[in-house]
Amino acid sequence: MSTIPLALLYSLRFLNKKEKKRIDIVKLGLVLVWTINIILKTYHINFIAYGFELVLFVLFVWWFIEDGLRYFSKRKFINNGFIKFFYYGLCILTITLILWGTLFKIQHWPYGSLILTFGFLFLVMMLIVDYVVIKRS
Template identity: 70%
Template sequence: MQNPTKKILTFPLRIVLILVIYSVLFKIMHWPYANQLLLIGSVLLMLLYCIRFLYKKDKTRIDVVKLGLVLVWTVNLVLKTYHIAFIAYALELVLLILFVWWLIEDGLNYFTSRQLINNGFVKFFYYGFCIVAIALIIFGALFKIQHWPYGSLILTFGFLLLSIMLIVDYFVIERP
C-alpha cells in the first residue's frame, strides 16, 4: 500500500456491490427484475468508483488499474446480460490482464495487510464467517448445477452471508 489516504464512498460502494451480488443471484434463480437490478447496480458502481477515483489527489498506476478493472468488469457484465455486443471475449481478456496486474502489484498486499479491530473472538468469528459464506456459495452452486435438492436454498443463504460479510467487514477492519 503506497498511499494510506482516507478513502471516500467505501460504505456506499459496498451497498452497491451487494446490489450487484443480489442481481446476479436473481439472474441465477431466474427471478424477475434481475436485468434491471444488474443495470442499476452496475451504473451506480461505475459512477461511485469514478467519483472516488477523481477525488483521490495522488493517483498511482495501481489506482488506474483498479479503475479499469471496475469499469471493464461492469461494462462486460451489462453487455453480456443484455446481449448488446459480441466483444465479450476481448473484454474478458482485458479483465483477466487487469486482474492479474492488480493481484501481482497490490492484491496480495491488500489481503495480508488487513488488521482486525480486535484480535480475540472477533478474528475467530470473522474468518469462520468468511469460510462458511464461501463454502455455502460453492456448495450451493454445485447443488444447483447438479439439480440436487436444496441447491437454491444453499446458494441463496450463501449470498445472504456474503452480503452480511461485506457489511461486517467495513466495521471490523482498521482504517488508516
C-alpha cells in the same frame, strides 16, 4: 444498464483524485472494460466481448497481485483471540456455502436454493462482523 452510471461515477472519482498511481489506472480500466463487456454481451456481440474478457482477466490479476493481497495483509483485528478465529471461520463457512449452493443449483440438486440463500445470509453477517472487528485507520 446500471453499469453505465457506475462507470461514469467512477471515472469522475478518478478525475477528481489529485495523485493518480498505477493501481488507480488499473482500477479505472477494470471498471471501464467491465462496463463495455456487459454492454457488448447485452447486445449479443460476443466475438468482441471475448477479447474484453481476456483484458478484464489480466487487469483483475494485476489488481489482485498489486493491491488485493495487501488488503488482507494489512488487516488488524480489535482482538486477536476468539474474534479472529470466529471471523476466519465465518469466511470459510460463507465461501463453502456459496460454492456448494452454486454447484447444487447448477446440477439441479435439491436444496440448492436453500444452501445458496444461507451462504448469502452468512456473507451479509460476515460483512457486518468485518465492519465491527477490523480496525480502521
